[in-house]
Amino acid sequence: MMTPPTTEHFEIALNTSAGQITTAVEVPTGFVPVTAIVPLIRRFGEEAQALEVAHSTDASKTPSCHKGCAACCRMLVPLSAPEAFALGEWVRSRPTDQQERIVARLVEAKTQLLSQGLWERLSELCNAPEQPKDDVLEVMNREYYALRLPCPFLEEEVCTIYEARPAACRELLVSSPPERCDDLINNSVDPISAPILVSTVLGLLWQELTKSPTRLIPLPVALDWAKGHEQENQQTWRGVELLDRALDKTWRFLSQSMSRSNQGSVK
Numbered sequence: 001m002m003t004p005p006t007t008e009h010f011e012i013a014l015n016t017s018a019g020q021i022t023t024a025v026e027v028p029t030g031f032v033p034v035t036a037i038v039p040l041i042r043r044f045g046e047e048a049q050a051l052e053v054a055h056s057t058d059a060s061k062t063p064s065c066h067k068g069c070a071a072c073c074r075m076l077v078p079l080s081a082p083e084a085f086a087l088g089e090w091v092r093s094r095p096t097d098q099q100e101r102i103v104a105r106l107v108e109a110k111t112q113l114l115s116q117g118l119w120e121r122l123s124e125l126c127n128a129p130e131q132p133k134d135d136v137l138e139v140m141n142r143e144y145y146a147l148r149l150p151c152p153f154l155e156e157e158v159c160t161i162y163e164a165r166p167a168a169c170r171e172l173l174v175s176s177p178p179e180r181c182d183d184l185i186n187n188s189v190d191p192i193s194a195p196i197l198v199s200t201v202l203g204l205l206w207q208e209l210t211k212s213p214t215r216l217i218p219l220p221v222a223l224d225w226a227k228g229h230e231q232e233n234q235q236t237w238r239g240v241e242l243l244d245r246a247l248d249k250t251w252r253f254l255s256q257s258m259s260r261s262n263q264g265s266v267k
């Protein structure tokens, strides 16, 4: 007897501000949690960004980011709920000694944030009944950055969760001299834009799936948040339905951002 296929194959084409990306994806035929769609949407984001980087390089704007430069790893990194769950799963899949090192660094970061009165506010942020306003976020971002706390996942200026790092980390590229990133408040940098903001897309998907707010979960509290909301991550959807809905959110995001940039270029 033939075993039925466990995945379905799709060829996806997306028009982004950097050009068209086409990619083949395998989607589980059965019911899966939302974390199953995270790598796929990240791939769209990375492919679109690779196109953007190619254009920037043509225009002599080469990314100056490189391994060992982690100046931007002192900023507050926001995650969507699906990414927070995916990070929790990834950490649990690591060998015990690695998990222990991660937990120790997170505890250290928590102690420092508690002493600055920021831990509670970051935790409140990700449980807020609605998305906080930009000015509230801006104040918190600045306070956090002023501490110059290295990300709890940074070890000797190298990201220890590189393959599982949040989309916001993947999307932050600059072409300006690296030393300007040492003080992002007082220096200006030349960012290379990301055509798809993956955490926004995943946040909108989560909002639609669960009828809850688009969560903005700061990285230092992400594993705590994911643990406290594990029940929500027990829900499953058909793989094809998740893909369909995620693509719908990606298309909406792309069409809105392209219409905004067209408006900006009309004088």
Ligand code: SF4
Pocket (backbone or CB within 6 Å): 070, 072, 073, 074, 077, 151, 152, 153, 154, 158, 159, 160, 161, 162, 165, 166, 169
């Ligand atoms: S997750 Fe990795 S890339 Fe992102 S801020 Fe932390 S150390 Fe840097």
